[in-house]
Amino acid sequence: MSLRLDRVTVHLGGRDVVRDVSLDVGDREVLAVLGPSGSGKTTVLRVIAGLQAPTSGRVEIDGRDVTAVPTHARGVGMMFQDHALFPHRDVGGNVAFGMRMARASRSATRSRVAEVLDLVGLSGFESRAVDGLSGGERQRVALARALAPRPSLLLLDEPLGSLDRALRDRLLDELAGLLRSAGVTAVHVTHDQAEAFATGERIAVVLDGRLAQVGPPPELWRRPVDLDVARVVGPVGAVPVEVRDGRVVAPWGPLPARTLASPPTADGPATLLVRPDAVELCLDGAEALGIGGTVARRSFRGDHVQLHVAVPTPEGAVDLPVVEHDRLDRDVGERVTLRLRDRSVIVVDPATS
Numbered sequence: 001m002s003l004r005l006d007r008v009t010v011h012l013g014g015r016d017v018v019r020d021v022s023l024d025v026g027d028r029e030v031l032a033v034l035g036p037s038g039s040g041k042t043t044v045l046r047v048i049a050g051l052q053a054p055t056s057g058r059v060e061i062d063g064r065d066v067t068a069v070p071t072h073a074r075g076v077g078m079m080f081q082d083h084a085l086f087p088h089r090d091v092g093g094n095v096a097f098g099m100r101m102a103r104a105s106r107s108a109t110r111s112r113v114a115e116v117l118d119l120v121g122l123s124g125f126e127s128r129a130v131d132g133l134s135g136g137e138r139q140r141v142a143l144a145r146a147l148a149p150r151p152s153l154l155l156l157d158e159p160l161g162s163l164d165r166a167l168r169d170r171l172l173d174e175l176a177g178l179l180r181s182a183g184v185t186a187v188h189v190t191h192d193q194a195e196a197f198a199t200g201e202r203i204a205v206v207l208d209g210r211l212a213q214v215g216p217p218p219e220l221w222r223r224p225v226d227l228d229v230a231r232v233v234g235p236v237g238a239v240p241v242e243v244r245d246g247r248v249v250a251p252w253g254p255l256p257a258r259t260l261a262s263p264p265t266a267d268g269p270a271t272l273l274v275r276p277d278a279v280e281l282c283l284d285g286a287e288a289l290g291i292g293g294t295v296a297r298r299s300f301r302g303d304h305v306q307l308h309v310a311v312p313t314p315e316g317a318v319d320l321p322v323v324e325h326d327r328l329d330r331d332v333g334e335r336v337t338l339r340l341r342d343r344s345v346i347v348v349d350p351a352t353s
């Protein structure tokens, strides 16, 4: 089942909360919609579900205009952050809900409930009370409930949002696998880039109601169209640079062309985007070769330390994110030297950043 949004705008509370969004989702594709809080993600999902009428534009499912079709006739399954399981029904009753609404037979419902519970790893849970389940189990019941009526399109709004971090991380991989094995077309709304990376075959970045960029995760990581998209997708340092005759001059000197992920498009002032995987710390004693800076912040992450290294520029220090795997005891105030890896940094036009 394929989905198309064509120039969808939604005017609410005196402004356009969604502006001219056009989007295609292929059959069985999982699209993640990523954006900060308030950017309009949920409104986009509500338009797809038929819970919110667009002010202008249209929604197509399998090439058919469904803009005026009510929610119950669109064949969509939904799963929201709070899961909203029915507390007085057991697990089987919750999962069977959508099929009962669709007037499926008892035996078909029973076997489908068993099938989707098996899919989410909760075989035999039919008669368990919802109240006695863990957060992760509830989340999986909610997913099973959404999948049971075989929706042609599954809409997920921050489905892991209310879970604690450890559980969320564990369920994240599971969710990605489940969506693939269910063979369903899905739109997964999240503000969390790790979630978007885990499930999305492509990611649509929504900023301030407009679609800023759509592409596979590596493309968004490596080729963000501007600094705003780069920031939503993950940690990034932004350094003011000058492009002269196609050469990029940074505050610490000209950059070797081999360090650029792609050649700059125009001469003039520009912004250099530096991801943590674009820099490495030089061995102590190799200072003459690299970019000098001072550790401004550090955060221990178990197998690595996430550092922010302040590098001086004429317009003040800029912070570059750096991942240090070797010396986990690097501390704030320490002087370090950085080196840019080959084909790692991106130059964007300042007008768009």
Ligand SMILES: Nc1ncnc2c1ncn2[C@@H]1O[C@H](COP(=O)(O)OP(=O)(O)OP(=O)(O)O)[C@@H](O)[C@H]1O
Residues within 6 Å of the ligand: 012, 013, 017, 035, 036, 037, 038, 039, 040, 041, 042, 043, 044, 191
């Ligand atoms: N019914 C409404 N009336 C007025 N404004 C609304 C209405 N619904 C949503 N908005 C506004 O539209 C903007 C986008 O809301 P939306 O819920 O789509 O954002 P979101 O990206 O999903 O955010 P979050 O991640 O916080 O849920 C917000 O500023 C919100 O306050």
